[in-house]
Amino acid sequence: MAMTELKFLVVDDMMTMRKIVSQQLRAMGVVTIEEANDGTVAWNKMEEAAKLNKPFQFIVSDWNMPEMKGIDLLKKARAHPTYKTVAFLLVTAESEMDQVKEAVASGVDNYLVKPFTPQSFQEKLMAAYQRRFPGK
Amino acid sequence: MASPNFEITQKEQVTIIKCLKEFGQSAADEIENLSAEWLKKPSKIYVFDFQEAGSVSNVTFKPMATLNRSLKKVESFLFSINVSKDIERQIKMAGLDDVFNVKTDLSAAMAGAGVKVAKPTLDANFINPFIQSTQKTIQTQANTQVNAGRLRLKQPGEVFETDIAGVISLTSNVFTGAIALCFPQETFLAMYSNMLGERHTVITPEIEDAAGELLNIIFGQAKAELNQNKGYVIERAIPTVVRGKNINIHHMSRSLSVVLPFETSAGKFHIEISADFV
Numbered sequence: 426m427a428m429t430e431l432k433f434l435v436v437d438d439m440m441t442m443r444k445i446v447s448q449q450l451r452a453m454g455v456v457t458i459e460e461a462n463d464g465t466v467a468w469n470k471m472e473e474a475a476k477l478n479k480p481f482q483f484i485v486s487d488w489n490m491p492e493m494k495g496i497d498l499l500k501k502a503r504a505h506p507t508y509k510t511v512a513f514l515l516v517t518a519e520s521e522m523d524q525v526k527e528a529v530a531s532g533v534d535n536y537l538v539k540p541f542t543p544q545s546f547q548e549k550l551m552a553a554y555q556r557r558f559p560g561k
Numbered sequence: 562m563a564s565p566n567f568e569i570t571q572k573e574q575v576t577i578i579k580c581l582k583e584f585g586q587s588a589a590d591e592i593e594n595l596s597a598e599w600l601k602k603p604s605k606i607y608v609f610d611f612q613e614a615g616s617v618s619n620v621t622f623k624p625m626a627t628l629n630r631s632l633k634k635v636e637s638f639l640f641s642i643n644v645s646k647d648i649e650r651q652i653k654m655a656g657l658d659d660v661f662n663v664k665t666d667l668s669a670a671m672a673g674a675g676v677k678v679a680k681p682t683l684d685a686n687f688i689n690p691f692i693q694s695t696q697k698t699i700q701t702q703a704n705t706q707v708n709a710g711r712l713r714l715k716q717p718g719e720v721f722e723t724d725i726a727g728v729i730s731l732t733s734n735v736f737t738g739a740i741a742l743c744f745p746q747e748t749f750l751a752m753y754s755n756m757l758g759e760r761h762t763v764i765t766p767e768i769e770d771a772a773g774e775l776l777n778i779i780f781g782q783a784k785a786e787l788n789q790n791k792g793y794v795i796e797r798a799i800p801t802v803v804r805g806k807n808i809n810i811h812h813m814s815r816s817l818s819v820v821l822p823f824e825t826s827a828g829k830f831h832i833e834i835s836a837d838f839v
Contacts, residue, residue, distance in 0.1 A: 438799075441771040444757055445702075489777070491799055518781025519797070521788060523571060539778040540702035 428554045429454035431512070432479070436460075436467040436486035436495065442539075446485055446516065449546050464493025468501055475507040483554070484508075488517035488524070496524075496531060503532045512557040514550060516541070566591050572794050574605035574676060577667070580614040584621050592624040596631060603637045606674045608667060612643035622655055629660045638662070640670035667734045667794070686791060688712060688834065691740070692821060694782030695832060698775060699825065703756045710822035721820075721831060723808045725749050725764055727776030727800045731836060734794040738836030742776040743808070748828030755827060764804060773800035779832075 433455055437443045443460045450458055459481070461467035467486065474480050484502065486495035493501075495515050502508035513534050517524075520538040528536050534553035537546060566588040568579040576599070580588065599607070607628075611617070629639045641661040644652070652661045664670040692709050699707045724746040731738040744752070746764055753771050754760050761768055777800050787793040818835035 439770045439774040439777070440767065441753075441757070441774045448757065489781075489797060489799060518778045520781065520785045539781065540698045542701055 426482075426558065428483075428551070428558075429456065431455070431482040431554075432457045432459075432474075433483045433485065434459050434461060434467060434470060434481040436462075436464060436484065436490075436498065437516070438462050438487065438490040442487065442516075446546075449543050450485075450550075452543070453547060453550070463490050464495060464498040466492075467498055468493065471502070471505075471508060475505070480507045481511060483512040483514075485514045485516060485550070488515055488519050488528075496527060499528070499531050499533055510557065512553050514553045516546075564591060564595075567595075569595075571604060572788065575608060575667075575671065575794065576604040576606070577608045577610060579610040579612070582613070583616050583618065584611070584614045585616075585618040586620050589618070589621045589624050592621065592628060596624065596628045599628075600631055600635065603632065603635050605637055605676065606670060607632060607637065607639045608670050609639070609641045609661075610643050611641060611645065611648060614645075614648065617648045617651055619655065622657055622660070626657065626660045629662075638670075638674040640664045640673060642666055642670055671734065687787070687836075688819065688821070690783040690786040690791075691779065691832060691834060694779045694786070695742075695821070695823060697782065698778045699752070699823075702775065702778060703752045703827075705752055705755050705825045705827050708824045710824060712819055712821055715818040715820045715833060720807060724806060725769060725772045725802065725804045726808055727772040727774075727802055729776055729780050729798045729800045732796045732798065736836045738834065740776070740780060741833045742772060742779065742830070743833065744772060744830045745828060748825070748830050751827035752825070752830075769802050769804055773802045776800045 433450055435443050435446045435450070435458060437446065447458050447460060459470060461470055464486070471481055484498070486498055488495040495517065499513055499515065502511055502513060513532070514537060515528050515533050516537045516539065518539045525536055534556045535549045537549040566581060568581055570577050632639050639662055641663045642665065644663045649663055652658060652663065662673070664673055696707045696709060699705050721743060722745045723743040726741045726743040728739060728741045731740060749764060749772065750761050753768055756771065780798070784795045788795055818833055821832040821834070823830055
């Protein structure tokens with residue numbers, strides 16, 4: 426399946442950053458995008474979508490959020506039968522090495538440090554996509 | 562997997578174990594499990610933070626003593642901080658002073674292990690990462706060229722034209738303080754337009770979080786540089802946004818505050834940083 430046909434969930438507590446990410450996804454041709462302002466809200470949406478057999482196929486999540494953090498959302502996803510292989514990109518202002526290591530150990534597909542240009546966003550997104558959908 | 566008893570953070574040479582509830586049987590069992598994990602690749606220092614512990618049960622003494630003994634063998638250290646008088650008395654009565662190794666705070670614990678901690682001042686070493694990360698963030702994320710002005714001290718009672726500000730509390734091993742990213746309305750709206758291509762004539766709740774997000778990114782970049790390369794242990798934080806006409810950022814700080822002015826094609830803005838050093 427082409428990346429533009431996937432169902433995306435954008436998770437960030439900051440509306441501005443959700444807008445930036447969604448805007449850049451639309452510019453790449455992605456059509457189906459939902460947003461959540463926290464990891465907990467995102468997880469509820471993900472479970473609901475899984476129950477309806479219309480799961481999200483690509484999660485783009487911030488790390489640092491007040492309720493459930495992006496890293497915890499990632500860990501929950503990897504432990505869930507529907508989401509254990511979902512494409513997952515962490516977008517974060519945190520660039521310290523121990524955090525990158527934790528994200529990799531938890532099964533993230535790629536890691537994008539803010540601030541980012543549209544080009545670096547697309548590169549990281551594509552790399553995460555190709556990791557989950559090899560040969561596409 | 563999330564720990565039921567502890568919030569554990571690891572930074573460089575230090576592992577901080579914040580006790581979230583009573584230090585009892587469940588905690589004792591978890592320490593035994595964690596000890597095995599920790600000893601595979603030990604940190605230099607393990608600090609148990611008892612701020613929220615409430616009470617300590619005697620059943621924790623054995624696993625703590627075992628952990629302390631094991632850590633000594635690999636030349637690591639165990640300390641306890643934020644210990645209440647009652648808990649400290651209990652530790653003393655059990656003759657376990659050398660096991661719990663009570664210190665006043667993290668800084669004292671690190672000093673006890675012989676770890677050199679950067680002693681910060683509001684000097685170039687501390688400030689420059691904020692200047693660099695501000696330029697990088699505004700140029701990259703807000704697509705706006707930035708020139709840094711001359712750093713100076715904020716004078717008592719001095720007020721700048723500020724209609725919106727993102728504010729983050731700074732917490733670290735050796736200081737507390739705050740950083741504020743302050744914009745006049747016109748600058749903020751022009752920068753927002755550069756960032757998202759949307760034009761607004763006034764700041765509304767829908768767009769105000771951009772001040773917090775820009776500061777969040779500036780802070781994240783500067784924190785990484787200070788923590789990884791300059792010996793600080795600054796903790797993660799979430800920004801808040803304040804809005805109003807000519808806001809005065811009043812720092813409840815005993816030390817001086819500095820002002821970093823910036824000029825951009827979108828207009829002027831500035832950053833204020835204050836810190837109280839331990």
